[in-house]
Amino acid sequence: MAEKILMKGNEALAEGAVRAGCRFFAGYPITPQNEVPEYMSWRMPEVGGSFIQAESEVAAINMLYGASATGIRTMTSSSSPGISLKQEGISYCAGADLPIFFANVVRGGPGLGNIAAGQGDYFQSTRGGGHGDYYTIVMAPNCVEEMGNFPRRCYELAEKYRVPAMILADAILGQMMEPVEFDFELVDPKTLKAPDWALGIAAGRERRIVRSYDLREGKLELLNLERMERYRKIQEKETLHENRQTDDAKLVVAAYGTSSRIAAGAVKMARDKGMKVGLFRPITLWPFPAKALAAIAEHVKNFLVVEMSMGQFVEDVRLSVCGTARVDLYARPAGVPSADEVFTEIEKVYQGIR
Amino acid sequence: MAEKILMKGNEALAEGAVRAGCRFFAGYPITPQNEVPEYMSWRMPEVGGSFIQAESEVAAINMLYGASATGIRTMTSSSSPGISLKQEGISYCAGADLPIFFANVVRGGPGLGNIAAGQGDYFQSTRGGGHGDYYTIVMAPNCVEEMGNFPRRCYELAEKYRVPAMILADAILGQMMEPVEFDFELVDPKTLKAPDWALGIAAGRERRIVRSYDLREGKLELLNLERMERYRKIQEKETLHENRQTDDAKLVVAAYGTSSRIAAGAVKMARDKGMKVGLFRPITLWPFPAKALAAIAEHVKNFLVVEMSMGQFVEDVRLSVCGTARVDLYARPAGVPSADEVFTEIEKVYQGIR
Amino acid sequence: MKLINKKPSSLVDKPMRYCPGCGHGIVHRLIAEIMDELDIRERTVGVAPVGCAVFADEYFNCDMIQGPHGRGPAIATGIKRSKPECIVFSYQGDGDLASIGMAETVHSAARSENITIIFINNAIYGMTGGQMAPTTLLGQISSTCPAGRSVAVNGYPIKVCEMLAQLQGARYLERTSVSTAPGVIKTKKAIKKAFQNQIDCVGFSMVEVLSTCPTNWGMTPVQGARFVDEKMTPIYPLGVYRSPEQ
Amino acid sequence: MKLINKKPSSLVDKPMRYCPGCGHGIVHRLIAEIMDELDIRERTVGVAPVGCAVFADEYFNCDMIQGPHGRGPAIATGIKRSKPECIVFSYQGDGDLASIGMAETVHSAARSENITIIFINNAIYGMTGGQMAPTTLLGQISSTCPAGRSVAVNGYPIKVCEMLAQLQGARYLERTSVSTAPGVIKTKKAIKKAFQNQIDCVGFSMVEVLSTCPTNWGMTPVQGARFVDEKMTPIYPLGVYRSPEQ
Amino acid sequence: MPEIRVDETRCKGCELCVTACNLKCIAMSETFSVTGYYPAKLAKLECCTGCGLCAQICPDLAIEVWK
Amino acid sequence: MPEIRVDETRCKGCELCVTACNLKCIAMSETFSVTGYYPAKLAKLECCTGCGLCAQICPDLAIEVWK
Amino acid sequence: MYQGIRISGFGGQGIISAGILLAQAGMIENKHVSWFPAYGAEMRGGTANCSVVVSSDEVASPIVARPDTVIVMNEPSLAKFEPMLKPGGLLIINSSLVNSKPQRSDIRVAYVTCNKIAEEIGTTKIANMVALGAFMGLTGALGVEAISKALPKVFKRAKPELLELNVQALKKGAETKIS
Amino acid sequence: MYQGIRISGFGGQGIISAGILLAQAGMIENKHVSWFPAYGAEMRGGTANCSVVVSSDEVASPIVARPDTVIVMNEPSLAKFEPMLKPGGLLIINSSLVNSKPQRSDIRVAYVTCNKIAEEIGTTKIANMVALGAFMGLTGALGVEAISKALPKVFKRAKPELLELNVQALKKGAETKIS
């Protein structure tokens, strides 16, 4: 097994993408993800890839649109306001079935907000902040090691289903250091099969077109229906989640990303006091592990959602348990709770359970 | 009462905004909403307002950001891809508590999609397609007359709560002609009280700052919590909806905008055949009339959602009925169903009801 | 007898959807002829804009990509850097290149991306039905300046070649016109050079082609061609604004 | 004895958060002095950028607005057209104005918006910690060109004044520097003229100020000032690039 | 004798070729084609020199020049 | 006699004033202030002419010039 | 009462304004009406068509997918719109420009030499009015009075003489019989 | 075992790298560790601080809101971080630069003349190491061996001589006693 390295989350993210075969990065500086382009600016040339500091986030996503149309593994990253600017481009990538990979290291919003951590971009990420019907695969790491290991999975899923995939992190995951062990072999892009839709040298084959439109009456809907079917398959097959001590729980805390690690601390405090509390943590936010959650809801009738936002993630929890359990919300819009604070909320809710 | 005029939806929208006191319009051409900037290009100078064809949608929303910070009624409009580009700016307006007004005349998506009607921007509109925690008041007209009359309400609500407000229409509502009667008196902007936060001539008062950020530790969350409270009030007080024949219904069709008028035709066909079918139509999509829908769900146990998208609106229906009723979905992603087609779906579902 | 103007094999053999007399068709043919002549069809990737020429992705018989409005240069950059062995061109209208895409245009030139841009200046937004473009002339009527473009409301037309000529990275800039047959021939020469430059790794090359939009100008095609010669050319003088030899 | 340099009342009397020796502080003071001298504080609205000068909204004692990165000119346009009686200025860094905001910059100049832009060119992204700017010099090291800016990867620096000078709507363009005290005095004159132009309804005015970012240049402030004189000024020559008298 | 052949299914009747021909060999038909346009035609016999200018300006590749 | 007075709570010790003074009247303190910087000070007596150049370049409005 | 109409022809044949005129007239008769154009990308080709609904009830979809009446003013439109027509529906063909014959036998067909009749009245520009006249005569869906009132509202800048010609064209068209 | 540490001082005092060193050493001892910097807007002011957690369990939040130990390397940091300290927690004060005294009586306080000691060893640059040494000596949270192993990993380009000085500083600091 590889050695553990102490790394910043943003660096692990960048290095993870490189190890997974990324050979094109375009980005634009924005706190708290600056380490990603900074890292790529020397790492890409080192592995024979391209790094471009784009003139804007809009340009960056469009550079990706072009680069990934040539069939290579690409990456861009940004933080909240910059991701908003990329929405049109992401929608185009989804519409053109391009498997781009990007990361949002979320900060507090809306607007300029702040540069600390937040989870206010959940809706935007899981429900296509851009226009039109599309989804993006969303993975939510909760430690630096996952920041490094998730890019590979993103690429594989993105390419398998020809949809964009993203990592939804936040300022804490981006800025903190933790030990990292990369759990996969280095990917040599030369060993990857060139996709049969990739643009480039056309010798000996039909020309190819990459586009996201069909102006003929009724035709666009057919494309969308086909894509809907792919989405259905992804929802069926590609969810990931983590259950902790949910079997005997009377209350299950639901949280993702940074909140989930803080919540884990609070759950431990609760267990130490003999309270039957568990933790449900979705690792893929889209597809949402709705079935796994529904399964818990068969025997657990109380949930406490912890999110660093006003109440976005809670909607997916509610949709999953579908009225069969009580769902409470501890919302911290652009605030980072401490484990103590979460524990206090757990106590409050727990006391109310008969 | 004023005379009925035969108007295009886009023109009614523009004229409605002007009559409601809009004196600044910035926009960028995009089908199927071009009539809005075209109309404003002569109408604004006529009423002493400003019209600017911006260099892009990004510039347009930022012109609005500036103009509305001076306290006047402003408008921009676009269609799906253009609205995606505005997401960062909309998030800033929400974060700076600016009561801008804008319209999305939705086309088929994602990507370039087509220029026909679609409802694929529901998530983006109702759940803040931009970054961070915020909501936008969303009104969904279903006829040209409402296109003309809703801007006034948008301005009033936006200003009352200091949040952006929008009209979510589509290519059909924008391009079709119908008779219009404006149901309100012409608003003379001079009679409107200048808001106490508006920038401009500062003689005799403290300077004012419009911004969307607070970088001090923990402070941004306080702003968000205050805004959350405003959102709660809006959800409590400002929902609008329409129920048709829901009292004795065994099945209620839920639809908004263009789908709702088509669905109304299908419901009529069903009633003509003696089927007990009703219609629920949210007029505000955010705040969503969840209580009104829950009230119906107390006696109706079957809903059929009709939307020109993959299944976005249906989430709000499910969240509202919260597991107490069965919710079926007739999804037409970027397709416009005929009343006949909707009726066929109604029949199918209706037959399954015991 | 021999056919002296065979249809270029780099153009798909089907009727084009452009309006009668529209300059897009002429320039499409020229580009295709050049791809044939330079024998680069099989390694060329074209970027179609949003604009009437969105259909370019159907007409060119090479790999094509169509992306967001105005972002052609960024898309072309992404392709070229990923596949330097390809010849990449971006085909754009004046709304696309000079309005919404201004930043991408300037920056791809400043970076001296080794790409070729064909810029169709028809002084109007064709596809969306005749709104003002950044290149619309003062006094010219459009659907968003129905009383004619005025300095006070709309400002001055943007002269793209002149502006980009200030950038060191812009290696070849020429403005031509397709309003007359000789102009078409000159345009072809210019575009050919813009492609040859890329083959020679010279860097950013752009040809601005003054073209017509009879439909939205409210003119016949013949009147349109005259408008180009009489009204547009004085404001947008033809010629070479930067050349790699410089 | 008399105090000969009273603090301008258009500046809020509190310490500024900029790094030691940062040029932003100097230019802030100049703008405030000019607001005092022209007696326009009560009718001025300033637009703060995203960049280190985001804090400008705290320091200027006039109405202020802070908006999205790079969109200052669009925001200023919205304000000025809504309240023509106000004096509107936009304060921007080189990343803000020349990278992400390039389209807004060019178009506000082309429209000749009657606004004043103060453009702080410090050849780097200050606030985000020293990434390359469009104005970073060739060979200059930044955190995203750690081996120095190279033409092949990053292209050429953009000379904003030179480029905008090609636009008819750009009525006043001057480049100055605040690396020396005499430079500061000249900068003040230039900025004052840019405000006076707006009062006189002349149209778009911009002053590009060569400034320092000692922190991200990895220099002492004194070394930074020298860098401006020795390295930046040759590439960005000082002077008037367009004047309304022209 | 050189000549041009106009493809009526492609010609959109724009008349640019008429202007382009220095020798004025081309005229427009009086009846419209299936596509609804009045197509161009070689009007004068033995007029065409096969210079190809008309084909240069034709936006629709509707003109074949034979020589 | 003209003089400058440096506000130690504002001065960030950038030394730009030192360079700006043609007469070299200004030097830096050897002890740092509460803000952690080594502030500037008028070093030579009767040196200052009150020309104000140091104040012109001071980014932090830390210098008052008295004349 | 419900009438869904589809009108189609070349750009320049007054297809759009004919549709608006019907809607305007329907409105004058206090009917529910809607008008919807084909727009956008299709325009480039040079054809135009629109949907009109005139109804005693609220209009569901303004896009008339199964028209009661189809008016085809040029050749290509026949092939495109004939199949859409409801069984028993009315097909009005401008036989001045359309040479082909419809394929279906479950519909009613009226041939009108619109251009010829219009030319006789004074100008081919009003061929569209002849077709509308035929529609009115054959369906009785709208009264001549309503259309006459609607005319000046739609053609705001037209001279009275021209409006008069329009009325003549309508009347002439109204004489059409099913063949 | 859980140790939450907050280190604070001026930029340039090696605050950030001292924190990373602790985390690295913790990792070498097979502990769960995390490090989190204060970053961004605050930098402009010239102060720096970071959070470090060394724990036998998974780390919940890397932001140490209630530290077990606070190390203050300059004057302004005392006022800011003293209130955060847990009751009974350890406050290490660089008394070379901090003149004020803490307010609280429910904490343990150690004064270390970090700059002076560092200067004696050879350079004030290693004042941060003296403070770390004090932390290790007083808490026993991390062994000297682990830190010594961690040093070359954190200061990758430092010469062996400098690393040696660092070790000396750590050892010297470790002699600190609670006052």
Ligand SMILES: Cc1ncc(C[n+]2csc(CCOP(=O)(O)OP(=O)(O)O)c2C)c(N)n1
């Ligand atoms: C983001 C976005 N904004 C606007 C549009 C609408 N739109 C389509 S084409 C076009 C402009 C076309 O003008 P031009 O680039 O000059 O090309 P032309 O049609 O004249 O050749 C616009 C604004 C769009 N599709 N996407």
Ligand SMILES: Cc1ncc(C[n+]2csc(CCOP(=O)(O)OP(=O)(O)O)c2C)c(N)n1
């Ligand atoms: C949309 C968006 N992209 C990126 C950022 C991050 N960002 C903040 S300031 C800045 C650049 C600052 O550089 P410059 O404009 O030169 O100003 P300086 O700090 O040098 O004065 C960037 C990229 C942002 N806040 N928003």
Ligand code: SF4
């Ligand atoms: S609208 Fe104008 S640019 Fe577009 S195809 Fe027609 S003539 Fe050409």
Ligand code: SF4
């Ligand atoms: S980072 Fe640079 S530009 Fe920003 S305040 Fe510091 S010195 Fe000034």
Ligand code: SF4
């Ligand atoms: S080939 Fe030359 S001569 Fe012949 S018709 Fe064409 S333009 Fe005239």
Ligand code: SF4
């Ligand atoms: S130029 Fe071509 S399309 Fe135009 S009339 Fe002549 S042959 Fe027809």
Ligand code: SF4
């Ligand atoms: S006022 Fe002039 S002379 Fe006096 S210290 Fe300042 S620069 Fe020197």
Ligand code: SF4
């Ligand atoms: S210029 Fe100002 S801040 Fe800098 S050292 Fe001199 S007094 Fe201090």
Ligand SMILES: [Mg+2]
């Ligand atoms: Mg154009």
Ligand SMILES: [Mg+2]
């Ligand atoms: Mg800068």
